[in-house]
Structure formats: structure tokens, C-alpha cells
Amino acid sequence: MVNNINNSNASTSSYSYLQYKNKVTGLASGMDIDSLMEKLMKAESAQMEKLQQQKQKYEWKRDAYREVNTSLDKFQKDLFDKYGLKSSWNSKTANVSANNAIDVKAGANASGNLSVSEITVAKAAQKRFDSQALSTQRISETTKISDIQGLSDKTALETFAGGDGSVKSLMDRFESEGFKMTLTNGQLKVTEQNNTTEMSETTKEAFTKLGFQFNTASQQSTTIKDSAGEIAKTDSKLSDLNLTSGKLTIGSKEIDLSEFASNPDATMSDLMKKIKEEGYNASLTNGKLTVTSPNSSETLQVTSDNAVLDKSFSPTFKTTTSATYVTSGGSGTLTGKNTIQDLLGGSDSESGEFTLNVIQADGTMKETTIQYKNSDTIDSLMSKMNSSGAGVTAIFNNGQFSISANNTGHNANGAEISLVSPSPLFEKLTGQSANDLASNGSNASMTVNGVEYKQSSNVFNIAGYTITANEDLKTGTPIKISSTNDTDKAVDKVKEFVNMYNSLIEDLNKRVSEKKNLSYQPLTDAQKAELKEDEIKKWEEKAKAGLLKGDTNINKALSDMRSTLTNFGSGTDNMLSKIGITTSKTWSDNGKLEIDEDKLRKAIEKDPEALSRIFTGDDSTDNKGIASSLRTTAQNAVKNIEKTAGKASSTEETYTLGRNLKDVNTKIDDWKDRLKTIEERYWKQFAAMESAIQKANTQSSIFTQ
Incomplete structure (x- = not known):
């Protein structure tokens, strides 16, 4: 297979060595220029392919090292978790x-x-409560203004709204005044403020009665437009906006707009700058000029005798959302989907907190403060309580609220679950004003x-x-x-340890003794293009064999672990050999452990604490146990291998193989640039040849005429 790959005709492969294709057609010479170029560039690329193969070897070796470290790391962790604690050897x-x-x-x-x-x-303290029923429901557009709870002067609002006296009539009246309103979850909200006319005192009073607040230190104009109907921007010229005559009065300050008449390039930005010079803040949004006093308590008045700005300034909203309004005739039973706002009223942005005092596992009491927002549902409140660490389980369903202590026990000084201070929220949830929530826990x-x-x-x-x-x-x-x-349990535990150790030793020995397949080198990209995926996989499995043969890092790890076991407890009763665990004398086992089960059983029956003393250490002598000693050896081996192969988070500069990879990548990049230059030179030579042949053919045709 090796020879077939190496001697394959590159022109039949889907892989190409060329960076350019068909730069010279070969029509004049009749030659297959592309095929010739493939062969030439294949030969030129031989050195770069060797570098790419070397890179692949470095990567394979790095990955093989990291596989070893994964095994060593798991081994050292299992040593502690399974054999390093005295409780592990409770038989x-x-x-x-x-x-x-x-x-x-x-x-x-x-x-x-x-x-x-x-x-x-x-028993754990626990109590169930019947929550207060809802007696109200949130208003809708069809709700009559006269039925809304919490409103002052409903008669004035009904007169202002007109129509059938419903909330919808009220919203329609505001819209006719230039204010777009929406109603969501019982809250009225101003979503658009056109200010096409000056806000009347009646309109302002209606807003105020509904709970809206105005910024007394801020005034906003109507939308300013130029003669073409374009909304004013900061770079709009004042002359185009007809703002170069008259006066603008802000509080006690007066700005003469005619001073901008002599400057045809003056813009809204210049006017805003002038306003700021007079000690006020100015901004322009969607064509509306807003003037604000730095003194938030000032009652600001902005007026003008300019035709555009005349009587157009109105106060700006401080809050654009009303309180949540309700009406009588609610849904009755409280459900988990209801919000805290449904219980307590107010806006959904309001928040609160309560502090629970709850019995803990050790019998002491602990205070935990839990915060909430009015927009939280009762279900989400239950979740907050349960995940707070207070030590309670709270549930709610169809008006029934239950709270239980997670820990059993009785509090001699009071309830096992209580509120540190009264909470209106819990008065609604429990139907009682008492702070004690559950006091039936027992020891x-x-x-x-x-x-x-x-x-x-x-x-x-x-x-x-x-x-x-x-x-x-x-x-x-x-x-x-x-x-x-339980001698059988103790013996099984020792067997488990020996099997884990021998499995690691077998894997490491296999890696350092595995023969290399010198006939199988990493495949080049051209060779891979000729093979199927399963053929590539089989080839690479053979090419990876023996990557760590005779490796000094792994051999040192094996040697250190054998030494740790051999030297451990030497000359004391803590020696492994005393309980029947020895190193195999079979050469091919290369350091595996063996168990003399009869000797082990007798040792355990004679001294049940022997295993704990040997594996976890002897407190009376401060001697480390075999688990700790062997774990340290494995950890040192991991650190040593990381110097060569790094780990997933390492940068190439920090380990040996990484530096090798960085160096070979640089050489590969240099070769790619060099091959591009070589290929361009070959194309120029073929182009010159084609041109010469074409010229010769032309001259020959002249002589044959």
C-alpha cells in the first residue's frame, strides 16, 4: 500500500499541488501543461510534505502524552476518593x-x-394557611371610572372623559389632546406625547388625578418642522425653521432669536448652545425641543412670541405610568399566577423584603432576608423562598399556602419558622398578622x-x-x-485497588514497549485524497504505533511508582508485604501487584485496622498512607509530562512539543510562500515556450503559402 501511494500519478488524484489552474493552455505545443505542472510541483513540494508529516508526528505524540496524563490524573483522584479516607476502609x-x-x-x-x-x-415544623381571597380585579377599558378604587375626585375625571364614563372614554379624551395611552394589567401608560396643542390645565389635572407626575423643572415644545415639513434636527438651519425672530423666555432669562438672523448658517445646535449659556439644559428629540433647569425643584416656565414656538411649551412627564387600579368584584381565590401586586397594590416596579428566622440542622436558628418585586408571581415567590438557603419549603395552590422547615427539631425559644418583623405580604398569604408561622417541630x-x-x-x-x-x-x-x-468487604476493596493500579501499569508499559511501524508514515494531503475514510483510519492507527516507545517521562513515572510501593513502610508493620501484597516476579508483568488472599484475610482478621493504617496513614506516628504517597507520585508524573506536552489550556510557548510545533509551522508557511514563487516561475516559462512555438508556427505557415 505504501508503494502504491508513493508512486501514484498525481494527475489522477482529486488533490492538486497547484495554486493556479490553466494559466497556460498548451494549445500551441499540444502538451498537457496542467499534468506537467502537477508533477513538477509535486517534486518541489516534497520537502514541505516532510515538514507536514513531522508536524503530524508532533501532534500525535502530544495527544498521546495527554492521554497518559488523563489516565494518571484519574488515578490520583480515585486514590483519594476511594482509598485515601479512613471511612473508605470501614469494613x-x-x-x-x-x-x-x-x-x-x-x-x-x-x-x-x-x-x-x-x-x-x-418532626419538622409545618403549617398550612388559607390565604385571603381576592376581592378586587384590575381595571379594563370597559370599567366605569366611578368603580375604580383608590381614585380621588372621580366626578371630575368622568366630566373630563365624557362619553359613557368608561376608562376607554378617558383614554380617547387624552388621545384627542395629543396623548396616546395604553392599558396593561390595570396600569395606564402614556406611550406617545404629540403636544400638538398646549396642554390645558384641565388635562394636566386629569393626569395628576390618575397618579401621573410632571417634571416642574422641564418644558417641551411641539414638533418643530421646516417649510418643507421636515422634522428639525441639530444641524437644521434656524432660518429654514423660521426661528430667527422674536424672543424665547426661559424662567427669568430672555434669548433674542433675531441675533441669529445675521448668520444664515446658524442651526438648532447653536440655539441649544445659547440656552446652555443661560444656565439651562437643552435637548432635541424627534423634533421636540426640551429645556430643563438644573434645579430640579424649580417650577420652570418657557414662553415665546415667535410664531413657531408661541404657546407651544408644555411640562414633561416625570412618570408615564399610573398606579395599578382595581375595581370591586374580583376573581376570588388567589392562585400562583397572581402577582404580589395583586395582593398589595402599588406599581409593579415597587419592591419589598421580609426576613425569616428558621431552625437549622444543628438546632440553631438562622435569619435569612428575601427580597421581592411586586411584579413577582406567588409561584416565583415560593421559588425564591425555597432557594434562599433559609431552610424552608414553601408551596402554594388555589389559595392554600404551606410552609415547612427542612430540618427537624424544636426551638425552645419560640417558633421553628417565624418572621423577624410583621409583613403585609404574609398577612395576605396566611390570613393572620402573627409573626409565628410554624411552631410544631419536635426533637x-x-x-x-x-x-x-x-x-x-x-x-x-x-x-x-x-x-x-x-x-x-x-x-x-x-x-x-x-x-x-466484614473481611470479604475488606478483601474486595484491596482487590479493587490492585486492579486499578495494575490497569494503569499495563497501559503505561504498553505505550513504552509498543513497536514502531516505520513503514507507516503520516499521510500527506495528496495521499489522503486517494483513500477512503476507513482506509485512512486504519493507516493512521498503524502510523501512531510506538509513538512513546522507550519514553523517558513514562519510564520515570513507572519507576517512581514501583519505588513508592517497594519502599513504603519498609521495616514496619505498615509494609504491603505484611498483608500479602507484593510486586509480581514475572518479568512480563513489569511491576504489577499480586495478592496472597489467604495472607490478606489472616492479616485483616488479626488486625482489622491494618488496612486503614496502611492506606490512609497512622495518626499516632504521622506517617502518610500508601494512597497519599502514591497520589503524590502520580501528580509529580503529570507535572513532568506537562513540561513536554502541555495541557489543553497551555500555549505553545510553554511546553517542548508546542515550541517544536510552532517552529515547524513557521517552516511550512515559508515553504508555501516559496512554492507559490516557484509555481509562478514555471508558469512563466511554459507561457514563454507556448509563445515561441506559436510564433514559429505562424512563420512556418507563411513560408508554406
């Missing part, structure tokens, strides 16, 4: 006389026999060997046993608890 089993009242687990230090009686299960208790234990949790830790109370037990035969060493 004791609890023996419990038949009873469903408790669950028992025997810890590593479990000892002795227990007799459990008189069990009381702890757990049990009598063990005649001694009474009481606590907030149902999980008791006594004499190395973890005892979980499931049911109350007042009378009957006491429950007997004892523990035995």
Missing part, C-alpha cells in the same frame, strides 16, 4: 435485631453492643443502654454507630445492635 457490618424503627451503620470505630428503646422520631430521643439521648436530628452517632430513627417506639423488646468485621 464493619452492623447487626440489628429485627425492627423497622431504626437504620444502623457501623463506622470504622464501632464497638460494643447497644440496646435501644423508647424512640421518639423528630428526637432514644434511650441507649439506659442513657437518654435528645437532639433535633433523627440521626444519632453513638459508640461508632450511626443510628437513624424511623418510627416511634414506646414499648416492646429493646433493639439490639452489635458489629462484626
Whole structure:
């Protein structure tokens, strides 16, 4: 296959070595110039292809190294998670006389026999409330003004609205005055302010009665247009806008517009600059000139005797949204889709907070403040409470509100769930004004060997046993608890460790001993173009073989791990060999571990704590365990390999193979530029040849006539 690829005719391949095609046709010479150029450029590209193959080798080797590091990293993490903690080597089993009242687990230090009686299960505080029913509903366009709650002087608004006295009539009246209004969720909003006429005091009073506010320090003009009907912009000329005569009075300041008459190029920008010189702010939006006093408490008046600006300034809105208005005859039952605004009124932008004081797992109380917006639904409020970390579970459905403590136990100083201070929101949710929300939590208790234990949790830790109370037990035969060493469980744990270690050793040994296939080099782009996808995959599998053969980094990692195991606990009772774990004497195993199961069982039966001491360390001597020692060795190996191969987040300059890749990429780029120059030279030579042949053919045809 190698020879077939290397000797293939490039002209039959879909791959082309040419950067240009058909620059010379070959009509005069009758030669296949493209085919000749392909062969020439293939020969010229040989050196660049070698560089590309070298680049591929670097990338494969880098990736192979990173695969090794992935295995080493997983190994060191599993060492800690599975074998590095004393709890991992708990091989004791609890023996419990038949009873469903408790669950028992025997810890590593479990000892002795227990007799459990008189069990009381702890309960979490919980209470259900019937929320206050909704007695109102949000207004709609058909709502009569007289039925809206919270409005002052409804009669004046009805007179202003006219028509049938509905909200729609009110909106129509405002629109006739140049103000576009919408009604959403019970709120009136001004969405467009045309100001085609001066806002009358009656209109302004109507807005005020509905809760809209005006900026007394700001006045806005009508839309200013030029003679062609174009809306004024900052670069519009004042002469085109008819603003070069009369006066503009702002508060106590007066601007003579005629001073701009002598400058035909004066623009709106110049007028705004003049206004600012007089101590006021000016802006132009959609052709409307707004003048604002820097003193927010000033009641600003802007007037003009200019025909365009005469009586056209009106106050600007400070708020364009009214309060949420409701009317009687609501929907009744509160649902999770209702908002807090439905309960408390006000605008949807308003916010509030409340603080819960809740019992925790250790029996203490903790305060947690929860913030909300009036636009939040009751359902979203429940979610905020549940995810706040307060330690409660709150649910709501069809007017029923329930709150439960996540932890069991009784608070001797008050309720297990309470409000730190009164909250109008909870008055609506619970139908009560009391701060205590749930106070029926209870503690757990049990009598063990005649001694009474009481606590907030149902999980008791006594004499190395973890005892979980499931049911109350007042009378009957006491429950007997004892523990035995589970030798089978301990042996299986050791086998699991040995298998994990041997699997890693086998993988690393395979990588450093795998033979290279020198006949299989990385495929060039031209060679890949001639092969099917599965053929490329099979070829590259063979080409990747032996990438790390004899690698010093991996051999060092293998050597260091063997040394760690061999030297660990030397001369002490903590040696692995003492419990039947030794290095295989078979040469081909190359450092794998073996287990003498009979010796291991006897060692565990004689000293149940031996495994914990060997794998996690001996507290009495401050000696590290085998898991910690071997983990450090693996971590050092990872760091050492990263110096050569880096990691996914590394930049090329920070590791050896990365620097090699950067260097070879530079050489490849140089070759691409060089090949382009060579190809252009060949095309010029063929073009010259074609031209010469064409000239000779022309001369020959003259002589033959």
C-alpha cells in the first residue's frame, strides 16, 4: 500500500499541488501543461510534505502524552476518593435485631453492643394557611371610572372623559389632546406625547388625578418642522425653521432669536448652545425641543412670541405610568399566577423584603432576608423562598399556602419558622398578622443502654454507630445492635485497588514497549485524497504505533511508582508485604501487584485496622498512607509530562512539543510562500515556450503559402 501511494500519478488524484489552474493552455505545443505542472510541483513540494508529516508526528505524540496524563490524573483522584479516607476502609457490618424503627451503620470505630428503646422520631415544623381571597380585579377599558378604587375626585375625571364614563372614554379624551395611552394589567401608560396643542390645565389635572407626575423643572415644545415639513434636527438651519425672530423666555432669562438672523448658517445646535449659556439644559428629540433647569425643584416656565414656538411649551412627564387600579368584584381565590401586586397594590416596579428566622440542622436558628418585586408571581415567590438557603419549603395552590422547615427539631425559644418583623405580604398569604408561622417541630430521643439521648436530628452517632430513627417506639423488646468485621468487604476493596493500579501499569508499559511501524508514515494531503475514510483510519492507527516507545517521562513515572510501593513502610508493620501484597516476579508483568488472599484475610482478621493504617496513614506516628504517597507520585508524573506536552489550556510557548510545533509551522508557511514563487516561475516559462512555438508556427505557415 505504501508503494502504491508513493508512486501514484498525481494527475489522477482529486488533490492538486497547484495554486493556479490553466494559466497556460498548451494549445500551441499540444502538451498537457496542467499534468506537467502537477508533477513538477509535486517534486518541489516534497520537502514541505516532510515538514507536514513531522508536524503530524508532533501532534500525535502530544495527544498521546495527554492521554497518559488523563489516565494518571484519574488515578490520583480515585486514590483519594476511594482509598485515601479512613471511612473508605470501614469494613464493619452492623447487626440489628429485627425492627423497622431504626437504620444502623457501623463506622470504622464501632464497638460494643447497644440496646435501644423508647424512640421518639423528630418532626419538622409545618403549617398550612388559607390565604385571603381576592376581592378586587384590575381595571379594563370597559370599567366605569366611578368603580375604580383608590381614585380621588372621580366626578371630575368622568366630566373630563365624557362619553359613557368608561376608562376607554378617558383614554380617547387624552388621545384627542395629543396623548396616546395604553392599558396593561390595570396600569395606564402614556406611550406617545404629540403636544400638538398646549396642554390645558384641565388635562394636566386629569393626569395628576390618575397618579401621573410632571417634571416642574422641564418644558417641551411641539414638533418643530421646516417649510418643507421636515422634522428639525441639530444641524437644521434656524432660518429654514423660521426661528430667527422674536424672543424665547426661559424662567427669568430672555434669548433674542433675531441675533441669529445675521448668520444664515446658524442651526438648532447653536440655539441649544445659547440656552446652555443661560444656565439651562437643552435637548432635541424627534423634533421636540426640551429645556430643563438644573434645579430640579424649580417650577420652570418657557414662553415665546415667535410664531413657531408661541404657546407651544408644555411640562414633561416625570412618570408615564399610573398606579395599578382595581375595581370591586374580583376573581376570588388567589392562585400562583397572581402577582404580589395583586395582593398589595402599588406599581409593579415597587419592591419589598421580609426576613425569616428558621431552625437549622444543628438546632440553631438562622435569619435569612428575601427580597421581592411586586411584579413577582406567588409561584416565583415560593421559588425564591425555597432557594434562599433559609431552610424552608414553601408551596402554594388555589389559595392554600404551606410552609415547612427542612430540618427537624424544636426551638425552645419560640417558633421553628417565624418572621423577624410583621409583613403585609404574609398577612395576605396566611390570613393572620402573627409573626409565628410554624411552631410544631419536635426533637428526637432514644434511650441507649439506659442513657437518654435528645437532639433535633433523627440521626444519632453513638459508640461508632450511626443510628437513624424511623418510627416511634414506646414499648416492646429493646433493639439490639452489635458489629462484626466484614473481611470479604475488606478483601474486595484491596482487590479493587490492585486492579486499578495494575490497569494503569499495563497501559503505561504498553505505550513504552509498543513497536514502531516505520513503514507507516503520516499521510500527506495528496495521499489522503486517494483513500477512503476507513482506509485512512486504519493507516493512521498503524502510523501512531510506538509513538512513546522507550519514553523517558513514562519510564520515570513507572519507576517512581514501583519505588513508592517497594519502599513504603519498609521495616514496619505498615509494609504491603505484611498483608500479602507484593510486586509480581514475572518479568512480563513489569511491576504489577499480586495478592496472597489467604495472607490478606489472616492479616485483616488479626488486625482489622491494618488496612486503614496502611492506606490512609497512622495518626499516632504521622506517617502518610500508601494512597497519599502514591497520589503524590502520580501528580509529580503529570507535572513532568506537562513540561513536554502541555495541557489543553497551555500555549505553545510553554511546553517542548508546542515550541517544536510552532517552529515547524513557521517552516511550512515559508515553504508555501516559496512554492507559490516557484509555481509562478514555471508558469512563466511554459507561457514563454507556448509563445515561441506559436510564433514559429505562424512563420512556418507563411513560408508554406
